[in-house]
Amino acid sequence: MRPGLFEGCNCVDFRSGSLKRKMAKGGITDKVTLFLIVVAVALGIASVILNIVILSKKTTSTTNYVYSTDPPATNQPNTNPPTNPPVNNPTTDSSNGPTKWTAPQQQCYQVSDTPGFKAAAESLLYGLDTDYDPCEDFYMFTCGNFLKNTVLTGGESRNGTYDMSQANINRQISNTVANLPATASQTEKIFKHVYDSCYASYFGASASISKNIYNDLIKPFGGFPALDPNWAPINKTVLWQMIGTYESSYALPSLLQSLVSVDYMNNSENALYLYQGPLALPRDFYVLPQFLKDIDDYLEGMIGMIQGFKDEIGLNVTDDYVAQQITSVIELEVNLALAMVPDDLMRNSKQQYNPYKLDKLQSSYSNIDWNTYYVYLLSSVDKAYVKDQYIVAQPAFLRALDDILHQYDMSTIVNFVMMRLIQGTSGVIGGDMRSIMKRMKNKVYKDKVYDQSEDAIQDCMESLMVYMPYGMGYTYIKYIQERDLVKADVKTMTGYIINAFVNMTMTLEWMTEYSKEQLVNKKNNLIKNIGWPHWFLDFSPYAEVNSVDPYHYLYKDILSMNQSDYYHIYLKLTEAYQLTENFQILEKEPDRQNFLQSPAMVNAWYIPERNSITFPYAAFNPPYYRLDFPQAYNYAGQGGTAGHELTHGYDDEGVQFGPTGELADCEWNRCGWMDRNSTLGFIDMAQCVVSQYSSQCCPIKSGSVHCANGATTQGENIADLGGQQSAYKGYRKYVEEVRNGVEEPRLPGLEQFTPNQIFWMSYGYSWCMQQSQESLVNQLLTNPHAPGSCRVNQVMQDIPEFGIDFNCKKGSTNLYPSDQQRCKVWTGV
Known part of the structure; x- marks a missing residue:
């Protein structure tokens, strides 16, 4: 089929074999065979037979030209569903009232x-x-059918597109481990051994x-009084x-928690934070x-857990005595x-930077044995690198703790x-111990519950994600063939x-x-960690992950x-983790390219004290990205995530760091690279967001505590708004420069939607979440992120290009x- 076959249409041939995509620095092109590469990730997208009426003659190519009654696309800056999910296909039928989607004008x-x-169409249709x-x-509009078709089972209190994505990746890694080749590197063999x-x-x-556990970890310290x-x-x-030993060797903080990171005031060194x-x-x-x-x-x-622990080790003590002891502990x-x-009061980093010397800590908070704590906490760190400086984040807590220990x-x-x-x-203990903690975790943190075999996969992967x-x-990542293409594409995006x-x-x-000028300077110095750490090298058999670390x-x-x-x-694993990823960092110079978390995690983060954004490779999966998905989908998902994390560099916390x-x-009560007039303007902008989210009471319109707190969620809301606008404008620039202004083809089964509309729909779908009422209320009261419905509707209302x-x-x-x-968030228009 040649371009222009339909009269009156300015069409361009986009059948496979003729379309090219620019990658990397705008000059590298790859043929559309990229679209035929199947991403080696457990996407779980099954075939869904779409009974959609196509208003044109079918051709033998992979691209069809059709007429539709939709608004024209404009160059102006105006994931994994279950198998065979039931869907309501788009329709122009308005018999059920004005809420049905209708399309206005005819075009080609x-x-x-x-x-x-x-695959992109199937995920959105779900x-x-x-x-x-x-x-x-x-x-x-984007999640209604997902909510209808997603039923919470087995005690779970939430399940969303994000959860599905991480679970699929965990299963893929489990399959990879089960089929490691004989030539696998030592790193992979160690991981397999542990998993x-x-x-x-x-x-x-x-x-x-x-x-x-009782004999090795409890008895050496005099036993367990509750037993x-x-x-x-x-x-x-x-x-x-x-306390110091448990934290340093087993990653189990209790009354205090110490972490090593960049010194906020001297980022040529690392510091120990308390x-x-x-x-x-x-x-x-x-x-x-x-x-x-x-x-x-x-x-x-907790009473049941400790009583069960007592029974397993065979101690002769009554359940009533255990209950009495644990009640005092919870008090x-x-x-x-x-x-x-509270977290919402810890947004001023200047107030959290309080350097102490050891003798000052001891004289100020005398009920704490600081010298013993730090001797055992840092027992494996070369003493030449241990400075007599400890950065205290919350001195008020130390004063209260000092009094509590006396009481x-x-x-x-x-x-x-x-x-x-x-x-x-x-x-590690397993049995009733694991079951009790899992029930509590599901109740509070809204995790998904699986059958026993799936539980083992997900829980083990979750643990190894950390340690x-x-x-x-x-x-x-090693066995994903298109990883370099994906990384280049995300870098360009x-x-x-x-x-933008x-x-x-x-x-x-x-x-x-x-x-x-300061804002541009901060942008120019931004570290962008994409996909995997640079020291993974080329994933050759000799590129050993642990060989770069003195504690490998x-x-x-x-x-x-x-x-x-x-x-x-497990004990060896936690010890290795605390050294390599925490305390041993004192022996190194700060590394702004430190990923900090696993490349297998479906997430992304901005670190203000490093001015770095990190996008793990696992985030490059539906509902956020796939190499052969339309870029409208990818820019809305992964692109929106990139914009979100970037904007954190300019939220109420990010603006404090250079x-x-x-x-x-820094002045006496604040730090920040903006001058005072600009700071006041920023505060007004942020307050608009705070007031809007609080006054509109999203997502529940009744009850006493069912509204997202605008103040608590302001940082995430500002990032959502700034990020999605940036992603949209970035997408339009991509169409202008890489595609020479020619719009992307439509999605099969969603032909009535323009690429711009697909962009917004992909963003909305990425936040679909089935959630119990209890889980939702808990989130509203305790989480810095607003619920998914707020992160869609509240964002859309402030971006006129959507309307x-x-x-x-x-x-x-x-x-x-x-x-x-x-x-108007980070834009004057």
Whole structure:
């Protein structure tokens, strides 16, 4: 078929074999055979037979030209469904009222039925519900059918497109491990050894492991008071030896938590930061009255766990005695929670940078044995690199902790630390220990529940994601043939989006020329970590992940350990992790290219003290990206993620850090690279977002505490708004420069939607989430991210290009309000 076959249409031939895509720096091209590469990731997208009427004659090519009644696309800046999911196909039938999707004008366009375009269409169709008007409720328009077809089962309290993506990748890695070739590198063999050991532990007895933990980790510190009425109190030195040892060797912080990162004030060095200890539950659960039942359930679960532990090791103590002891521990934990500084108050980094010397710590907080704590915490670090400087993030908590330690007897404090040990190793112990912690985790953190075999895969991968992040990432990425093409494509995409963001900011009237220069300087110094760390090299057999680390022998030793002994493997693993990824960093110069987390994680992050954005390779999967998907889909998903993380560099926390990650231009109460006038303008912009999210009460319109908190979620909301606008403008620039202004072909089964509309629909679909009412309320009260429906509708209403692309009536529809009713985030137009 030649271009122009349909009269009156300015069509271009986009059949496979003729389309080329520019990659990397705008000059490298690859033929459309890229579209035929099947991404070697467990995408789980099954074939769905779409009964869609195509208003044109079929051809033998992979591109069809059809007429439609849709608005023309414009150059103006105006994932994995289950097998055979039931869908409501798009329709122009308006018999059920004005909410049905209708399309206005007639025009010509191309349709591509390449594998990638088909798969992209299938994923969007699984969510699409045209019973909803996109101008009124875009979340339900893109996710309505997903919500109808996704049923929570087995006690799970949430399941969304993001969860599906990570679970699919975990399964893929499990399959890779099961089929490693004989030529696999030592890194892969170590990872396989650990994973197979973890997996097997799910189907074995647990009593002997409980005894090992008791004999190896508890007895050396005087025993467990909750299990011994005749327990002899230990002195303060032994207590802090135990606390330091548990944290340094087993990654189990308790009353305190120490981490190594870049020194905010001198980013040529690393520093040791001291934080308030972690809680088992979100802080609000301990301090707000509406969570009384949840804290009662937590107490009951912990009593049951410690009683079960007691039974497994065969100690002769009554259940009533254990219950009494653990009740005192939870009371202590509640008081610790009350003393902690809430997350929403820790947004001023200057206030969290409080350097102390050891003698000042000891004189200021005398009930803590600082010297013993740090001696055992840093026992494996070369003393030549240990400076007498400790950065305290929350001095107010240390003062409260000092008083709390004076109020409670030693047995309760030791019980608290021991309970943290049991909680942290419950997955290794297995049996009832694992079951109790899993039930609590599902209740609070909304994880998905699987059958036992699937549980073993997902839980082991989740654990190794933390404790062997790079071994897991290396094993995952090595066997993906198109990884370099994907990385180049995402790099090009990210460049377009960063430039679009900067261009947006140049239109701001409240930002002075000086501040704009500083903004560009920060952009020019941004570190972009894409796909995998640079030291993975070329994934050759000689590119050993652990060989670059002076403590690699700790991982290497695991190969010689008995695979049936996951307990000892786990202890070696946590020790290696704490050294290589935490305390041993003191011996190194700061590395702004540090990924910090696994390349196998479906996520992305911005680190202000490094001025770096990181996109793990696992994020390059549906519902965010696939190499052969239309770029409208990819820019909305992965591109929107890139814009989101980039914008964090310019949110209320990011603006405090300069181009290389240092706290910039600090005054007595604040830091920041913007001058005062620009800072006041930024505050006004942020306050608009805060007020809008709070006043509109998203997502639930009834009840007492069912609204997203605009103040708590402001950083994420600003990032959503700035990021998605940048992604859209970046996409339009891509069409202009790479495709010479020619629009992408349409999706089969979604022919009535323009590429611009597909961009917005892909963004909406990426936030589809089936969630229980309890889980949703918990998120509203404890999470810095607003629920998915808010992150779609609230964002769309502040981006006028969305309303233009969907032909919404300005000023009279929810998602295309008048200019006076929307917030302008990082743009002056």
